[in-house]
Amino acid sequence: MYEFDWSSIPGALPFLWAGMKTTLEITALAVAVGIVWGTLLAIMRMSGIRLLSWFAAGYVNLFRSIPLVMVLLWFFLIVPALMESVFSIPRTSDTRLASAMVAFALFEAAYYAEIIRAGIQSVHKGQMGAALALGMSYGQAMRLVVLPQAFRNMVPLLLTQGIILFQDTSLVYVSSLADFFGAAYKVGDRDGRLVELLLFAGAVYFLICFSASLLVKRFQKKVIA
Amino acid sequence: MSYHWNWSVFLAQVPSGGTTYLGWMLSGLATTLALSLSAWLIALAVGSLMGVLRTVPGRWLSGIAALYVELFRNIPLLVQLFIWYFVLPEILPTGIGNAYKAINPMLQQFTAAMICLGLFTGARVCEQVRSGIDSLPRGQKYAGLALGFSLPQTYRHVLLPMAFRIIVPPLTSEFLNIFKNSAVASTIGLLELAAEGRQLVDYTAQPYESFIAVTLTFMMLNALVMVLMHRVEGRTRVPGYIGGGS
Amino acid sequence: MKSRRLFAAALVCSFVSCPILAxxxxxxxxxxxxxxxxxxxxxxxxxxxxxxxxxxxxxxxxxxxxxxxxxxxxxxxxxxxxxxxxxxxxxxxxxxxxxxxxxxxxxxxxxxxxxxxxxxxxxxxxFVIGTRLLVKKSSGIGDFADLAGKNVVTTAGTTSERLIRKLNEDRKMGMNIISAKDHGEAFLTLETGRAAAFMMDDALLAGEMAKARHPADWVIVGTPQSREAYxxxxxxxxxxxxxxxxxxxxxxxxxxxxxxxxxxxxxxxxxxxxxxxxxxxxxxxxxxxxxxxxxxxx
CATH class of the missing domain: 3.40.190.10 (Periplasmic binding protein-like II)
Structure with a gap:
């Protein structure tokens, strides 16, 4: 039987909390940017304008075809150089958080775009037809008729994707950024107590994500009722 | 300072001999494929079963399925993998734990990753199946029952064929995810594609060639699966929904 | 399909130019x-x-x-x-x-x-290190020759990994070599009994040993297989x-x-x-x- 030793955790709590804040920051920004950019991509993809729909499809497929770990790695190595040449931000500033945020936002947008596209497709064709027949323009019909219904259908999925994203932030370990998981791993590695720290991290993730998914469910019931 | 490009590195012999770096990458690709496909079978089987259970009237059955989903969906894959590989053998009865640790380490890593990835993805498939079934008008179920079908028959002949057709796009997404998520298995030492890429960096100090090769291979793999699933999607599309018909 | 390929090409190019920018x-x-x-x-x-x-x-x-x-x-x-x-x-x-x-x-x-x-x-x-083995004192392993047929863990991407693989091939020792992601995981593999020995730079082995639950149970053994300069x-x-x-x-x-x-x-x-x-x-x-x-x- 394994000898558990939890003594590393109390002293590490401030560091773990700082990591949790980083995780929340990345998640919040990526969800916000991801939904906005994802909606635009979904509309572009279904717009019927060839160039736009090709661009959107290319974007979505590109980001969906590469593992997140690789995307993070690339952005971590490239964003600093880009920031320097485009915005002339000195390379000496810490760009790890910025590059992780950019990577997550752009990456998640591809996933949001697919959810939103499926949401729009779940609205019966007749709705669009009816709106157009009432004399609305395409944009009006999309904004006033299709999107509100689509979002209502997909709010639970969008929120669930947010929860997935919250968990995926654990992959920023490739850039040594101390998010919550990274912090737990580092403490465990330093003290030779990896098993304990990872179980602890798992329990914390579970509590947070489970509570969040209960809230999503409650919200879902409200919307449907 | 400049980067010293050297694409011929892939054709060089590896230090322990017997193969080239390209050989390593190919064997990594084979492991990625084997892991992803076997995990996908587990995910589909477990996910479909649990997805159906979540929608049946019995409280117990849907409770078990709900517990499964919540547990596997709310812990990061990375943590789950670690628990399967490192923690579980320690908390199992000593005899079973030691028996597992005695088998070939490669096999240990592979089975841990396969079960972990399969059950993790299964929880997501389960939710898709459930939402597919839930999205059908209630009348379909009642119609099935009114026609004299039993509940299992209604699922088998009425609800599931329709539900699976509706959820083909999100399932495609999960299928693609499983290939990418398999890269996480490198963290327990399984030599799949990303791990072989990392190994190449360590041995040759040529990071960009390796990153590019791994990224492109994943993209090609993805394109292949997409072409395949596009066909499936086209065949299974339900007429009458936006984007469907035609 | 064509535009997708073009876009991919453009993206890769932007990656490639990065090191040159510097x-x-x-x-x-x-x-x-x-x-x-x-x-x-x-x-x-x-x-x-x-x-x-x-x-x-x-x-x-x-x-x-x-x-x-x-x-x-x-x-x-x-x-x-x-x-x-x-x-x-x-x-x-x-x-x-x-x-x-x-x-x-x-x-x-x-x-x-x-x-x-x-x-x-x-x-x-x-600093100069030698690549050696960390084993349990009670294991009876004294040198590399005692590892035949056993599981040996090392950290991925290190010289030790190359050396032990080569040793395994050259002398047909039948070892199962586990490459862990980092030293912490490698030591965990050793500590949980999955491997009989952990091959690594001796100074780092001393560092890992200090983190163990019972540091006195472990010992560094074996003829250095290589010397390396940090x-x-x-x-x-x-x-x-x-x-x-x-x-x-x-x-x-x-x-x-x-x-x-x-x-x-x-x-x-x-x-x-x-x-x-x-x-x-x-x-x-x-x-x-x-x-x-x-x-x-x-």
Missing amino acids: QELGGTLKKIKDSNTIALGHRESSIPFSYYDDKQQVVGYSQELMLKVVDAVKADLKLLNLQIKLTPVTSQNRIPLVQNGTVDIECGSTTNNAERQKQVAFSDTI GCMMRKDDPAFKKLVDGALARVMASGEAERIYKKWFMSPIPPKGLNLNFPMSEDVAQIFKHPNDRAFE
Whole structure:
């Protein structure tokens, strides 16, 4: 039987909390940017304008075809150089958080775009037809008729994707950024107590994500009722 | 300072001999494929079963399925993998734990990753199946029952064929995810594609060639699966929904 | 489909141009002077070379030597308020980060070898290790020959990994070799009984042993399979900076300061748990302190 030793955790709590804040920051920004950019991509993809729909499809497929770990790695190595040449931000500033945020936002947008596209497709064709027949323009019909219904259908999925994203932030370990998981791993590695720290991290993730998914469910019931 | 490009590195012999770096990458690709496909079978089987259970009237059955989903969906894959590989053998009865640790380490890593990835993805498939079934008008179920079908028959002949057709796009997404998520298995030492890429960096100090090769291979793999699933999607599309018909 | 391919090509090109972008930088010293900042790369858990203590400060033998180099840079450029920026690096990203300018110098536990010299420059050697085995005292394993048919763990991407694989092939020993992601995982593999031995740099093995639940149960054994020189990593073709770094290290080694730093990290209790590695100075290390040089052993 394994000898558990939890003594590393109390002293590490401030560091773990700082990591949790980083995780929340990345998640919040990526969800916000991801939904906005994802909606635009979904509309572009279904717009019927060839160039736009090709661009959107290319974007979505590109980001969906590469593992997140690789995307993070690339952005971590490239964003600093880009920031320097485009915005002339000195390379000496810490760009790890910025590059992780950019990577997550752009990456998640591809996933949001697919959810939103499926949401729009779940609205019966007749709705669009009816709106157009009432004399609305395409944009009006999309904004006033299709999107509100689509979002209502997909709010639970969008929120669930947010929860997935919250968990995926654990992959920023490739850039040594101390998010919550990274912090737990580092403490465990330093003290030779990896098993304990990872179980602890798992329990914390579970509590947070489970509570969040209960809230999503409650919200879902409200919307449907 | 400049980067010293050297694409011929892939054709060089590896230090322990017997193969080239390209050989390593190919064997990594084979492991990625084997892991992803076997995990996908587990995910589909477990996910479909649990997805159906979540929608049946019995409280117990849907409770078990709900517990499964919540547990596997709310812990990061990375943590789950670690628990399967490192923690579980320690908390199992000593005899079973030691028996597992005695088998070939490669096999240990592979089975841990396969079960972990399969059950993790299964929880997501389960939710898709459930939402597919839930999205059908209630009348379909009642119609099935009114026609004299039993509940299992209604699922088998009425609800599931329709539900699976509706959820083909999100399932495609999960299928693609499983290939990418398999890269996480490198963290327990399984030599799949990303791990072989990392190994190449360590041995040759040529990071960009390796990153590019791994990224492109994943993209090609993805394109292949997409072409395949596009066909499936086209065949299974339900007429009458936006984007469907035609 | 065509546009998708084009887009992919464009993206890859933007990746490829990245390392070339960094070429336009002047010398490292000019960069440090212009920005009034020196960017240091460090490891997170290479005990006792470069790691976080319990207050999340970077400490260790290599870190202390690197700070001596910073002092020399300060004096040379007459920058009294030189800012220090610390970036944690991993064995996977340390070379790209030095090349693209995120990090000016990295002192940790990086081996100076011929392949890496194609990409980066190395300072004079700061430490010499031998690759050996960490085993349970009660296991009865005394040397590499006793490993036949057993599971052996090592850390992915290290020289030890290559050596043990080669040994396995050459002598047909039938070992199962497990490559763990980092030292912490490798030690966990050993501690949970999955492997009979952990092959690694002896100084790092001493560091891992100090973290164990029962440090007294473990012992380092075996004839060293190789010797390796650790050096600080810098950008290539920057003789002015390298000269300054080597000069600073040579002064520290000549004055006896290096020996004091050695005793502090290898022969005394160290954070976070106050354990003593009891790792006496090897003849190799004594030699490089006497005659500093930047030769790789391979």
